[in-house]
Amino acid sequence: MVSVKRPDLLPDPGLSREEMESLQREIADEAVFENDLSFDPAVITEGPLSMPGEEPPLVAGVDQSFLDDRAISAIVVSRGGEVVEQVYAVTDLSIPYIPGLLSFREGGPIVDAFEELSAEPDLVLFDGSGRIHFREAGIATHMGVVFDVPSVGVAKSLLCGTPVDATDDLVEGARVPIESDADVTAPNGTVIGHAVQTRQYESGSQSINPLIVSPGHRVDADAATDLVLALTSGYKLPEPTRRADAYAEEAKSLLDA
Template sequence: MQQVHPELAPRPGLSRADMESLQRRVAETAVFEDDLSFDPTSVSLGDPAETTLSGVSNPPLVAGIDQSFLDDHALSAVVVLRGGEVVERVHAVSELDLPYVPGLLSFREGGPILDALAKLDSDPDLLVFDGSGRIHFRQAGLATHLGVVCDVPSIGVAKSLLCGTPDEAVDGRPEGWRTPVRADDSVDSVGGHPATPETTIGYAFQSRQYDSRPIVNPLYVSPGHRLSAETAVDLVSRLSGDYKLPEPTRLADKYADEAKAQYE
């Protein structure tokens, strides 16, 4: 996978002010509306052959991206699906240059993820990240930053809420429930992207609940690039299987752990 905007890629050695400035440039470049090369309704976890027979030709390639860690290195894993079929898996081990700083995750993990994406033979139509997209202080989370660098539609799927305010309380909601997450005072207006109390920057989405387990918390889904918030959460719903995480990132998480065992 090629970088379309390498000048916007996260790089080491920047001051905090320079990192935040670069994030604002990324957010100005990001597109938070649908600009897709595929029909969102063609995305599913079904058999690609059956999908083709049902009238959808060549279902889109969806890449799930996650990481595991080895001391001061990140192992970045990418799993590419067409329907429910895995068509490619790659990983890369890269040195980490920064500690974790809330709001600056892409500068710690973005470079290592780009190392893994560069190994792909395929060109995914959609990237699904374990992390935030527009739900971010400068509207430029990991999924937005790397989605813009690669100029590929992307979605951020986070397990906790970095910023913003859900319209409704999220506790104990049934499977399939969702509510908008609106910008709050911690979210900056950037370029042509306002951050008012009316601005939907993502959704809280209850992907699963289980009778045999305590209440499962929702996911926080936001558009990374070339997607609206509404389509982003619809796609995550379509990519949800039997687990809390959408299947692409769940498989990437599993593969990251498997690959990590080779280095321990």
């Protein structure tokens, strides 16, 4: 089971907004936006190993679906593209969505799901932001620090920060650095993540928007992007979060039957 390493930083939805934001600043101070991985990123794969004898790490994807006022938090753990374990937890939601405070709405349900998990992931990908956050403490950073696990945020839209170049019609595999600006606590010009084109249509008549990838904890911005690209196979979403999304929807359909 993945154990909570920093119970003092668990998301408490009963805090005031000022207290939540203060806790996020503390989390950002504790976060490590440099590489501290227990594995060689070169062995990350969604398929058979290219070098015999090497074992890819356990990678978890985390996503949620919602049913009435409940969150269904799903975690799917895989190794080399093979699912090792999948769990979910159902938790009542106590506060609405507030931009910048997502982890206080969804963090508790995610913690509940981790309590059901037997495997100990070497890397966790979250559906949401990491360092690309007003106080550098999106849900991937918050959960990464709480569990002290390398983590990456994979968001579908940009919360804050400024891309250094246009992000429209990027070719597959392209990345555009996103820098901090006046809305972010990091010094202006700090690269806090990337817009990443994981998939693109061959025809120029249509275009797929890039994902917004940022380090959560114990990963830097470049490595976060490299890992996401290595874990993407034919779809826009990286496989870990794509599997978690599908499992969350499967669990929702069972509960709603």
